[in-house]
Amino acid sequence: MSVELANISIARPATIEEAVALASGPDARYLAGGTDLLVNMRRGITRAARLIDLAGVDALKSISCDASGVVVGAGVELARLIEHEEISRRFPAIVQAAAAIAAPGHRNVATLGGNLCLDTRCVYYNQSEWWRSANAWCLKNRGDTCHVAPQGERCHAAFSGDLAPVLLVLGAEIEVAGPAGRRRMPLAELYVEDGRAHLTLAHGELLVAVHLPADGRNAAYEKVRLRGAIDYPLAGVAVAMTMQDGRIESLRVGLTGLNSRPLLVAGTEAFAGRAVDDDLLKAVDRLVQHQAQPVRTTLAAAHYRRLAAAAVARRLVRRLAGG
Amino acid sequence: MHGSAKPRKRLVRIEVNGRWCEDAVSDGDLLVDYLRDVAHLTSVKVGCDGGECGACTVLLDGVPVSACLTLVVRCEGRNVETVEGLVKQGRPNRLQQAFHEKLGAQCGFCTPGMIMASEALLRRNPHPSDDEIRAALAGNLCRCTGYVKIIESVRHAAEASA
Numbered sequence: 001m002s003v004e005l006a007n008i009s010i011a012r013p014a015t016i017e018e019a020v021a022l023a024s025g026p027d028a029r030y031l032a033g034g035t036d037l038l039v040n041m042r043r044g045i046t047r048a049a050r051l052i053d054l055a056g057v058d059a060l061k062s063i064s065c066d067a068s069g070v071v072v073g074a075g076v077e078l079a080r081l082i083e084h085e086e087i088s089r090r091f092p093a094i095v096q097a098a099a100a101i102a103a104p105g106h107r108n109v110a111t112l113g114g115n116l117c118l119d120t121r122c123v124y125y126n127q128s129e130w131w132r133s134a135n136a137w138c139l140k141n142r143g144d145t146c147h148v149a150p151q152g153e154r155c156h157a158a159f160s161g162d163l164a165p166v167l168l169v170l171g172a173e174i175e176v177a178g179p180a181g182r183r184r185m186p187l188a189e190l191y192v193e194d195g196r197a198h199l200t201l202a203h204g205e206l207l208v209a210v211h212l213p214a215d216g217r218n219a220a221y222e223k224v225r226l227r228g229a230i231d232y233p234l235a236g237v238a239v240a241m242t243m244q245d246g247r248i249e250s251l252r253v254g255l256t257g258l259n260s261r262p263l264l265v266a267g268t269e270a271f272a273g274r275a276v277d278d279d280l281l282k283a284v285d286r287l288v289q290h291q292a293q294p295v296r297t298t299l300a301a302a303h304y305r306r307l308a309a310a311a312v313a314r315r316l317v318r319r320l321a322g323g
Numbered sequence: 324m325h326g327s328a329k330p331r332k333r334l335v336r337i338e339v340n341g342r343w344c345e346d347a348v349s350d351g352d353l354l355v356d357y358l359r360d361v362a363h364l365t366s367v368k369v370g371c372d373g374g375e376c377g378a379c380t381v382l383l384d385g386v387p388v389s390a391c392l393t394l395v396v397r398c399e400g401r402n403v404e405t406v407e408g409l410v411k412q413g414r415p416n417r418l419q420q421a422f423h424e425k426l427g428a429q430c431g432f433c434t435p436g437m438i439m440a441s442e443a444l445l446r447r448n449p450h451p452s453d454d455e456i457r458a459a460l461a462g463n464l465c466r467c468t469g470y471v472k473i474i475e476s477v478r479h480a481a482e483a484s485a
């Protein structure tokens with residue numbers, strides 16, 4: 001057993017209120033599916049003395065769909081999300097993204113909440129203790145230099161969850177419970193551009209649910225990765241688009257695997273009223289290349305990830321336009 | 324270790340391959356270590372340190388999971404199956420037989436995980452297409468066979484039980 005797990009204790013609350021109360025203690029952290037957290041604890045990059053196990057909190061596991069919208073609990077497993085008929089009918093892009101996460105065994109236990117709160121990733125960080133120690137650690141964990149950008153003061157580890165960009169382009173909001181009560185905010189406000197601290201949740205705050213509009217049919221997600229399974233995105237792109245009389249009514253593009261936060265590309269409102277032609281596709285390409293900020297956090301070259309993101313964005317826009 | 328007092332252990336009851344076991348475990352114990360070191364089921368392999376290889380795949384209430392990403396305390400009152408449990412009256416089950424006949428195993432390290440992931444598939448879908456077999460085994464890495472013989476073995480097992 002790994003040293004980091006040797007002395008932990010686990011609390012198993014049954015309600016959201018109990019979970020929040022337990023998590024306010026020092027050195028506590030939520031455990032959902034554990035497919036990110038347990039790996040990181042075994043490797044010594046995440047530490048916690050007490051894990052608050054969310055598996056028994058039934059209130060986090062519901063999916064409710066009606067004419068006004070859809071609410072998905074943070075504790076819903078990815079496999080359940082993929083098999084849910086209403087979800088796949090209303091939000092095919094959610095299923096496309098969830099089905100491209102990790103492998104079947106992970107998806108049976110991995111949750112929506114864990115996916116949104118995933119730690120950021122870097123080739124110098126997601127390594128064993130001895131690997132990192134041989135490399136004098138790095139800024140994100142125990143060290144004082146970033147091996148990717150040694151001159152800088154910040155960590156550029158990439159947010160690499162697949163669902164966030166889809167939920168961003170669908171206009172999702174999240175519900176958060178904390179010691180000070182509940183709050184609701186746009187998903188984009190969960191994140192900031194900092195690889196060391198990319199979540200805006202305060203200590204002990206719990207992601208409770210994701211609120212979606214009633215329908216998001218005309219959206220798609222695609223990721224570029226080394227192998228067709230298991231791998232995180234080198235670049236992941238979600239596009240949601242509505243058309244009116246052959247012209248764009250609204251177009252939104254979300255990115256993952258590139259910046260330290262999932263990014264809703266700014267400036268796409270300007271495309272309203274335009275036809276989907278070569279000029280438009282070139283403009284989308286430029287916008288994505290401009291806002292994607294991959295650095296060498298993966299073995300694949302950063303420039304390749306930028307170009308790949310732009311190419312996938314173009315492809316998805318064309319596909320959603322029916323071309 | 325961090326020098327603090329050893330945490331209290333708790334008793335868990337887990338049905339392992341059809342037999343209820345009761346053991347004292349620490350909160351941080353992983354299922355993979357419990358199965359190998361306490362239950363002596365060494366078919367469950369450790370191939371990586373990050374949930375990436377599938378060599379530790381077991382069935383938890385019939386569903387494939389990585390034992391290296393599963394805490395033992397989460398298995399309380401539940402059913403765990405490893406490849407040892409597929410043997411009935413000393414006879415290999417259809418998948419074990421098929422992997423043997425169709426050369427689905429070379430070094431054999433990935434084989435228990437491959438068989439457990441395949442077993443879950445065949446219980447749910449007795450006649451999978453090759454694409455469905457590939458999708459079900461997407462989390463199980465093999466460094467030897469090139470996968471062709473593995474897919475043939477699963478297909479053969481499905482046909483054998485038709």
Ligand SMILES: Cc1cc2nc3c(=O)[nH]c(=O)nc-3n(C[C@H](O)[C@H](O)[C@H](O)COP(=O)(O)OP(=O)(O)OC[C@H]3O[C@@H](n4cnc5c(N)ncnc54)[C@H](O)[C@@H]3O)c2cc1C
Nearest residue numbers: 032033034035036037102111113114115117161162207374
């Ligand atoms: C081999 C492998 C491949 C993977 N590939 C991918 C991939 O391709 N794409 C991808 O997106 N992910 C991938 N993952 C990561 C992971 O499996 C998924 O992101 C999964 O959805 C994480 O969910 P979880 O429930 O297991 O999270 P956990 O590991 O339980 O938690 C992750 C983090 O979120 C926090 N957390 C969990 N729930 C909440 C909540 N409700 N409120 C507040 N904080 C919370 C935890 O404290 C922890 O910090 C991979 C993992 C492995 C091991």
Ligand code: SF4
Nearest residue numbers: 122138139146155156
């Ligand atoms: S980007 Fe730099 S500081 Fe961040 S994890 Fe990678 S090497 Fe470490």
Ligand code: FES
Nearest residue numbers: 370376377379391
């Ligand atoms: S040992 Fe590799 S996935 Fe568990």
Ligand code: FES
Nearest residue numbers: 429430465466467
């Ligand atoms: S047979 Fe050797 S790893 Fe698969």
